[in-house]
Amino acid sequence: MFRFLVRRALGALVILLIISAVTFWLFYAIPRDPATMSCGKNCTPDMLEQIRKNLGIDHPVPVQYWDWLKGVFVGRDYAGFGHCDAPCFGYSFANREPVLGTILDRLPLTLSLAFGSAVVFLIFGIGTGMIAAVKQGKWQDKVASSASLVASSLQIYFVGYVAMYFLVAKLGILDNPSYTPLTENPAEWASGLLLPWLVLALIWTANYTRMTRSQLVETLSEDYVRTARAKGMSSRNVFFRFAWRGAMGPIVTIFGIDLATLIGGAMITEYTFSLQGVGRLAVDSVEKSDLPMLLGVTLLAAGAIVIFNIAVDAVYALIDPRIRLA
Amino acid sequence: MTSTDQQPFLSVRDLKVHFSTEDGIVKAVDGLSFDIARGQTLGIVGESGSGKSVTNLTILGLHDPARTRIDGEILLDGQELLTASERTLEKLRGNKMSMIFQDALASLSPYHTIGTQIAEVYRKHTGASKKEARARAIEMLTRVGIPQPDVRVDDYPHQFSGGMRQRAMIAMALVCDPELLIADEPTTALDVTVQAQIMDLLKDLQQEFGTAIIFITHDLGVIADIADDVLVMYGGRCVERGTKKQVLGNPQHPYTLGLLNSMPALDGPVDVPLSPIPGSPPSLLNPPTGCRFHPRCAFAEKVAGGKCSSAQPVLEVIDGRGSACHLETSQRDALFADYAATAGHN
Numbered sequence: 001m002f003r004f005l006v007r008r009a010l011g012a013l014v015i016l017l018i019i020s021a022v023t024f025w026l027f028y029a030i031p032r033d034p035a036t037m038s039c040g041k042n043c044t045p046d047m048l049e050q051i052r053k054n055l056g057i058d059h060p061v062p063v064q065y066w067d068w069l070k071g072v073f074v075g076r077d078y079a080g081f082g083h084c085d086a087p088c089f090g091y092s093f094a095n096r097e098p099v100l101g102t103i104l105d106r107l108p109l110t111l112s113l114a115f116g117s118a119v120v121f122l123i124f125g126i127g128t129g130m131i132a133a134v135k136q137g138k139w140q141d142k143v144a145s146s147a148s149l150v151a152s153s154l155q156i157y158f159v160g161y162v163a164m165y166f167l168v169a170k171l172g173i174l175d176n177p178s179y180t181p182l183t184e185n186p187a188e189w190a191s192g193l194l195l196p197w198l199v200l201a202l203i204w205t206a207n208y209t210r211m212t213r214s215q216l217v218e219t220l221s222e223d224y225v226r227t228a229r230a231k232g233m234s235s236r237n238v239f240f241r242f243a244w245r246g247a248m249g250p251i252v253t254i255f256g257i258d259l260a261t262l263i264g265g266a267m268i269t270e271y272t273f274s275l276q277g278v279g280r281l282a283v284d285s286v287e288k289s290d291l292p293m294l295l296g297v298t299l300l301a302a303g304a305i306v307i308f309n310i311a312v313d314a315v316y317a318l319i320d321p322r323i324r325l326a
Numbered sequence: 327m328t329s330t331d332q333q334p335f336l337s338v339r340d341l342k343v344h345f346s347t348e349d350g351i352v353k354a355v356d357g358l359s360f361d362i363a364r365g366q367t368l369g370i371v372g373e374s375g376s377g378k379s380v381t382n383l384t385i386l387g388l389h390d391p392a393r394t395r396i397d398g399e400i401l402l403d404g405q406e407l408l409t410a411s412e413r414t415l416e417k418l419r420g421n422k423m424s425m426i427f428q429d430a431l432a433s434l435s436p437y438h439t440i441g442t443q444i445a446e447v448y449r450k451h452t453g454a455s456k457k458e459a460r461a462r463a464i465e466m467l468t469r470v471g472i473p474q475p476d477v478r479v480d481d482y483p484h485q486f487s488g489g490m491r492q493r494a495m496i497a498m499a500l501v502c503d504p505e506l507l508i509a510d511e512p513t514t515a516l517d518v519t520v521q522a523q524i525m526d527l528l529k530d531l532q533q534e535f536g537t538a539i540i541f542i543t544h545d546l547g548v549i550a551d552i553a554d555d556v557l558v559m560y561g562g563r564c565v566e567r568g569t570k571k572q573v574l575g576n577p578q579h580p581y582t583l584g585l586l587n588s589m590p591a592l593d594g595p596v597d598v599p600l601s602p603i604p605g606s607p608p609s610l611l612n613p614p615t616g617c618r619f620h621p622r623c624a625f626a627e628k629v630a631g632g633k634c635s636s637a638q639p640v641l642e643v644i645d646g647r648g649s650a651c652h653l654e655t656s657q658r659d660a661l662f663a664d665y666a667a668t669a670g671h672n
Contacts, residue, residue: 137392223432225434233446320437321436
């Protein structure tokens with residue numbers, strides 16, 4: 001297990017290095033000058049030169065990348081901001097705020113959105129999927145299957161606005177989406193995020209219903225499930241300890257990828273509910289040609305995918321003893 | 327004990343198992359009756375799709391009730407199984423009656439250790455503690471001849487060889503000393519030496535516990551080795567039954583004769599070609615009219631009035647011996663002798 005983790009962590013590091021280099025290169029592939037953009041109207045060449053120095057972009061692109069890397073691993077000195085300790089992801093071109101601090105500020109909201117909705121859609125998705133599989137071909141199955149087909153074709157920006165219009169504006173059942181840190185006030189944290197959680201969960205539940213159903217339908221007809229029945233195991237035991245155990249693997253895999261997507265790709269959700277999370281930050285940094293911030297959020301999204309993939313592999317080995325980690 | 331001396335241990339009466347499919351009703355078993363006494367072995371022979379496995383899954387109640395219609399009667403030690411509740415059946419399965427499946431790799435759970443899978447049966451039916459059940463699992467593994475049972479008990483099925491898996495499967499089926507054991511082609515996937523060991527193991531265990539065994543196979547050699555009585559199935563019906571000696575030594579049904587002739591005889595001349603039964607097993611969705619075997623039968627035209635294609639022959643059993651064929655007994659002996667001679671057997 002330890003060797004597996006070390007190996008995969010090293011692999012992850014290489015992937016993140018490559019992604020950062022590609023992002024850097026792509027950013028400068030379009031001719032643009034971040035200094036001109038932040039210099040404003042009455043810009044003199046001297047001022048421009050000074051801004052470049054301050055932001056640390058007065059060198060050729062490869063040297064800039066090298067400086068950035070040095071910042072991440074050992075820290076660096078900026079003419080405009082002074083010393084920045086490792087891990088230093090630089091300062092935003094747009095508002096001069098430190099990248100790491102800004103992301104860490106925004107991250108709790110994005111994580112709350114992702115994990116909160118994941119809890120809801122896992123419970124409902126797997127629950128209805130199980131019912132559909134057990135009641136295969138009966139009305140419960142038909143309702144669950146057709147409802148999940150409809151729900152999975154819905155879009156968050158549509159359901160989100162409709163839900164806000166009816167549940168918040170018209171009926172006043174739910175609060176307008178807002179974010180209060182969990183540590184500050186758990187009740188407000190939950191009530192402010194309840195609507196986004198439910199809307200996200202509605203759409204994602206559908207996928208998990210269908211996946212759970214199809215996996216279970218398959219494992220329920222496995223020979224070892226029949227053997228378990230032939231041994232006199234109770235139906236509940238047969239279902240959870242045998243059929244569900246076999247169905248879990250693929251669901252865990254997809255869940256890992258989905259969770260990473262929810263963390264790294266929350267733009268539309270955050271725009272729909274006017275929440276200031278990492279997704280919003282990513283879009284803003286593209287709009288403002290804010291390279292350090294863009295690098296930061298890109299690496300966060302990529303890092304989430306890499307880390308959850310490692311976690312999925314480790315969990316998979318726990319579920320299925322035939323899989324050995326190497 | 328509820329059974330009397332006259333009552334057989336397991337009694338199957340006019341069993342019908344029909345599945346509804348999109349194409350119509352499949353008559354997998356169509357009026358089957360047989361008995362087994364304690365300590366006896368009944369061999370059920372037949373081609374794939376003749377209804378052997380379905381019959382035995384039905385005895386355990388492992389069919390899908392939503393798609394299956396079952397008629398008839400199955401009495402185990404005087405207890406009716408077809409109308410029994412799921413809860414009652416759960417208590418019987420793995421305990422009083424258990425089953426060994428053909429493909430041990432697919433039939434053992436890949437997610438649990440061999441020991442767990444054996445121990446949980448024991449715990450379920452005896453209420454033993456975890457420790458006792460584990461000790462019992464090791465004991466069972468020892469009995470079926472697994473080397474280092476105290477170590478291998480914690481292995482997963484994929485860490486076992488094919489023969490060891492089948493042994494583990496047998497250990498699991500026998501852990502509660504069942505009175506009825508159904509073995510569904512338990513040796514088909516194994517090589518011959520392992521096959522012989524497993525057969526010996528089953529015979530030893532039967533002697534020890536007086537278990538009644540239903541042995542399902544398509545291998546007549548295996549039947550010759552283990553069975554007391556033989557039941558030959560074709561198209562969901564019993565076509566011939568009797569003792570092993572009667573059925574294998576003096577077959578009364580053309581299908582049984584055909585099966586015997588499609589096997590090589592070790593003591594016969596080596597250059598005689600095998601004579602397989604022409605044609606293929608009947609569709610159970612739309613079975614042939616009359617005798618189900620008549621389209622493949624070498625003697626169908628010998629019966630007067632085309633009775634073979636119009637009337638279903640009746641299985642008449644006297645003292646456990648009988649066959650379902652329209653041929654007259656006198657006619658049959660002569661025809662079968664000729665047939666055997668041309669096929670190179672005698």
